[in-house]
Amino acid sequence: MAQTSHPPLTLRQKLTQLWEKIATNRRLLPILLVVGLALSFLIPEFNLVNPYVQLIMMYVGINIILTLSLNLINGYMGEFSVGHAGFMAVGAYISAVLTTQIFARDLNPWLFPLAVLAGGIGAALIGLIVAIPSFKTRGDYLAIVTLAFNMIVKSVIENIEAIGGPRGIPGIPRLTTLPWVFIWTVLAVWVIRNFIYSNHGRGVLSIREDEIASDLMSVNTRKSKLLAFTLSSFFAGIAGALFAHVLQFISPKVFDILKSTDILIMVYLGGIGSIGGSILGASIFTILLELLRPLGMWRMVLMPLVLVLLMLFRPRGIMGMREFRWFVPIDDLEATRRWRARKEAGDAAASS
Amino acid sequence: MTTFLQQTLNALQLGSIYALIALGYTMVYGILTMINFAHGDLFMIGAFFCFLGATFLNLPFIPSLLLSMVGVAMLGVTIERVAYRPLRSAPRVSAIITALGVGIFLENFTLVFFPYPQSVPTLLKTVIWNIGGVTISNLQILIIVVAILMMIMLDVIVQKTKVGMAMRAISWDKSVVPLMGVPLDLIISITFALGTSLGATAGTLYAIAFPVIDPYMGILVGWKAFIAAVVGGIGNIRGAMIGGFILGIVEIMVAAFMPSTYRDFVAFGVLLILLIFRPYGILGKPRPQKV
Numbered sequence: 001m002a003q004t005s006h007p008p009l010t011l012r013q014k015l016t017q018l019w020e021k022i023a024t025n026r027r028l029l030p031i032l033l034v035v036g037l038a039l040s041f042l043i044p045e046f047n048l049v050n051p052y053v054q055l056i057m058m059y060v061g062i063n064i065i066l067t068l069s070l071n072l073i074n075g076y077m078g079e080f081s082v083g084h085a086g087f088m089a090v091g092a093y094i095s096a097v098l099t100t101q102i103f104a105r106d107l108n109p110w111l112f113p114l115a116v117l118a119g120g121i122g123a124a125l126i127g128l129i130v131a132i133p134s135f136k137t138r139g140d141y142l143a144i145v146t147l148a149f150n151m152i153v154k155s156v157i158e159n160i161e162a163i164g165g166p167r168g169i170p171g172i173p174r175l176t177t178l179p180w181v182f183i184w185t186v187l188a189v190w191v192i193r194n195f196i197y198s199n200h201g202r203g204v205l206s207i208r209e210d211e212i213a214s215d216l217m218s219v220n221t222r223k224s225k226l227l228a229f230t231l232s233s234f235f236a237g238i239a240g241a242l243f244a245h246v247l248q249f250i251s252p253k254v255f256d257i258l259k260s261t262d263i264l265i266m267v268y269l270g271g272i273g274s275i276g277g278s279i280l281g282a283s284i285f286t287i288l289l290e291l292l293r294p295l296g297m298w299r300m301v302l303m304p305l306v307l308v309l310l311m312l313f314r315p316r317g318i319m320g321m322r323e324f325r326w327f328v329p330i331d332d333l334e335a336t337r338r339w340r341a342r343k344e345a346g347d348a349a350a351s352s
Numbered sequence: 353m354t355t356f357l358q359q360t361l362n363a364l365q366l367g368s369i370y371a372l373i374a375l376g377y378t379m380v381y382g383i384l385t386m387i388n389f390a391h392g393d394l395f396m397i398g399a400f401f402c403f404l405g406a407t408f409l410n411l412p413f414i415p416s417l418l419l420s421m422v423g424v425a426m427l428g429v430t431i432e433r434v435a436y437r438p439l440r441s442a443p444r445v446s447a448i449i450t451a452l453g454v455g456i457f458l459e460n461f462t463l464v465f466f467p468y469p470q471s472v473p474t475l476l477k478t479v480i481w482n483i484g485g486v487t488i489s490n491l492q493i494l495i496i497v498v499a500i501l502m503m504i505m506l507d508v509i510v511q512k513t514k515v516g517m518a519m520r521a522i523s524w525d526k527s528v529v530p531l532m533g534v535p536l537d538l539i540i541s542i543t544f545a546l547g548t549s550l551g552a553t554a555g556t557l558y559a560i561a562f563p564v565i566d567p568y569m570g571i572l573v574g575w576k577a578f579i580a581a582v583v584g585g586i587g588n589i590r591g592a593m594i595g596g597f598i599l600g601i602v603e604i605m606v607a608a609f610m611p612s613t614y615r616d617f618v619a620f621g622v623l624l625i626l627l628i629f630r631p632y633g634i635l636g637k638p639r640p641q642k643v
Contacts, residue, residue: 080445133624137631140387144582145627147575148620155617166613257575261452268449297467300460307453312438315446 023325033186040182054178056290058246061181062239063282065188067266068275069235072192074264075272076201077228078208079134080143083150084236084263089255090126091119091237092244093157096169099245105173112175116184116241123237124230126153131229135222138211150260157252168251169244176245184242188235193275195231197329204228208273265307268317275327277319284318354485359608360601365492365561367600368499372554373577374584374592375506376547382523382587383543384440386447390431390455392574394548397458398424398555399565403472413475417498417556421549428548429541437537455570462567469566472559495557502553503593506546510589519543523587579623585636594634599623 009017022028043049043057066084073081095115103111133145158166195201203224206214215221244250262285270281288306292299310317325333373395380388401423405416435454439447479490510516518539521529530536558573559565580599584591599619606618632638 074445080448133628137627140381140586141582141627141631143387144579145624148579148623151575151616151620152624155614155620159611159613159617257571261456264449264452268445272445297460297464301457301464304453304455304457304460308435308450308457311442311446311450311453312435315439315442 026326026330029326036182036186037179040178044178055246056286058176058178058181058242060283060286061185062242062246063263063266063286064185064279065235065239065242066263067270067278067282068188068192069232069239070263070267071270071272071274071278072195072204072228072232074267075274075278076196076208077204077225080139081146081232082143082257082260082264083130083146083148083153085255085257085259086146086150086153087123087127087233087236088240088243088259089153089157089250089252090233091116091123091240092250092255093119093163093169093240094122094237095119095241096172096244096250097163099175100169100172108173108175112180112245115175116180116238119241120234120238123240124234127229127233127236128226130233131226134225134229147257150255150257154252154256164251166252168249168254170249172244172248172250174245174248176242181242184238188238189275189279192231192235193327195227196275197332200224200227269307269310271317271320271322273321274319274323276324277317277322280318355608357486359604361486361488361492362608363601363604364597365495365600366604367597368496369554369558369561369573369596370577370580370599371593371596372499372502372550372557373574374581374596375503375589376551377578377581378584378586378589378592379519379543379547381581382589383519383526383540384436384447385587386436386444387451387578388436388547389448389451389574389578390458391548391551392570392577393455393458394424394428394570395551395555395558395574395577396462396565396567396570397427398552399472399559399569400462400466400470400555400567401552402475402556402559403470403565406473406475413560416475417553420552420556424552424555425545425549428544428551432541432544437540455574459567459570466567469564472563472565474563475560491560495561498553498557502550506550507589509546515539515542576619579620583623583626583633585633588633588635591633591635598634 039048044054049057066088070081070084073079095118098115098118099108099112103115130146130149134142137145157163163169196204200223203214203219203221204227206217206219207221207224211221240255247254266281266285267278268281269285270279271277289299289303292302295302314320373391376391376394377388380386380391398420401420402416405411405419409416409419411419431454435450436447439450476491476494481488481490508516510519518529518534519542521532521534522536522539526536554577555570558569576599577596580595581592582595583598584593584595586592602622603615603619606612607615610618626634630636
């Protein structure tokens with residue numbers, strides 16, 4: 001056999017080439033989606049993996065929605081919202097009240113999407129209210145507003161007897177299934193990705209870089225903030241609704257500041273301003289917590305240590321400010337490529 | 353009238369604890385412009401140090417207070433050295449997330465050793481006086497007096513000593529001051545030691561007033577103290593004291609004259625309203641933004 005003149009590729013180079021092929025091949029994405037959707041139906045139908053793993057998969061999906069929606073505010077808009085569990089609570093409670101008290105029990109599987117949607121819309125309306133203080137206050141003070149919002153939501157729920165007060169709502173039917181989680185997750189990724197690369201989304205990005213400058217460049221900052229907050233709280237509400245129907249029991253305690261902290265950790269673990277990062281962060285966090293379960297109490301000690309170490313050695317998180325090429329529009333990729341080529345040409349000219 | 357006086361006293365007691373913790377937040381913020389979210393948990397560790405000293409070493413009140421202050425100050429300085437210093441030039445948010453992580457670590461680490469709420473042994477015998485229908489216990493007086501003493505001491509340190517002058521200078525400009533021969537790292541360590549030992553004092557006083565402690569007690573108290581710091585204007589030491597007392601008064605008065613479940617609701621509502629009218633807190637000054 002004829003020997004090739006090239007030196008044999010190292011494993012690393014081979015892997016890089018493979019990755020390069022996967023990352024630039026956009027046709028894979030729809031195929032993956034179809035395969036994923038089919039799997040999400042087949043797995044519960046034929047019990048391909050045990051129910052515990054299925055449960056974890058659902059949590060991964062819900063956490064991806066949560067992380068993405070918070071990343072919109074904390075990553076893309078550059079604010080520091082610490083009360084995301086509040087929006088989640090609104091969505092969870094609205095949908096749980098609908099499925100346990102208003103909808104007929106036997107119609108529940110059909111009306112479930114409506115309940116989830118209602119949860120999302122309710123949370124979005126509340127998000128509008130929270131967006132208003134963000135026009136004037138920024139930074140730490142806005143963080144306080146969102147924190148106070150989280151506490152107020154919890155406190156209000158505790159004081160309404162009709163929805164169980166501090167005892168919460170028990171006996172929620174388990175309506176969240178793997179296909180539903182998959183569909184909502186894909187929807188969330190799709191909508192948020194398209195929002196970010198739309199005009200409004202770029203307005204949101206410009207607010208992060210410099211609010212005054214973007215205002216001067218005739219970006220309607222108020223509208224962008226309003227949109228970002230509404231969209232973010234909408235998906236938080238959706239995630240809350242799905243979450244309530246997996247857990248089957250909700251109480252105000254579930255949605256306290258600790259839950260918000262969990263979401264924050266997932267966002268910063270994955271990296272701010274990155275859709276791929278959010279997906280990675282949420283998956284890694286959820287799965288790692290489960291894998292470490294044999295450690296018992298020590299896993300909760302180990303987890304924050306991992307986070308601190310990650311922040312020390314990679315302060316921007318796993319994917320901070322970078323993105324999988326699949327999620328970036330082709331025009332943007334082209335622009336980056338041209339920019340890089342020009343820069344290289346410039347560098348070469350300068351050095352010669 | 354007597355209930356009002358009684359509640360004012362309770363409010364002063366709670367407010368002084370909030371104020372002590374808020375001081376720690378505000379000092380660190382003033383110097384590093386970083387929110388030390390682990391501070392609430394250092395408060396909890398302070399309470400646990402006091403508990404350990406009282407249970408296993410049979411220490412009386414003053415030594416266990418000192419033990420807790422020194423222990424937590426050392427812990428605070430270590431945390432700053434290990435976790436915050438490498439991140440000083442990193443994006444601000446990574447430092448905040450690190451602080452959150454450190455806080456969760458402290459909570460869960462304590463939880464491993466003390467999974468159940470612990471009751472602190474009585475360090476001081478409670479004496480109750482009844483003055484015109486108002487019951488005053490010696491603990492209440494002690495808490496208020498110790499807190500106020502600590503605050504006066506801190507104020508003297510910050511306003512009158514050289515170290516305090518260096519602190520104020522660093523919070524003014526972090527890049528020029530080291531060029532004037534001020535040891536930046538040392539001053540930051542001292543700030544952390546002072547702030548966290550105040551938090552430890554608050555923890556000890558809290559453990560005496562409400563003698564059941566658990567690893568998660570620092571979360572809510574810590575966040576509330578942070579709110580107190582913001583209400584007073586974060587970075588402003590006198591503001592933190594005022595904010596702490598305001599929050600204490602609002603909470604106790606709500607609990608006294610309304611169903612107690614509304615306590616958090618009204619307290620945070622007041623905070624939001626206050627932030628609308630004074631977006632930079634009571635004593636805070638808006639920083640002019642350069643374009």
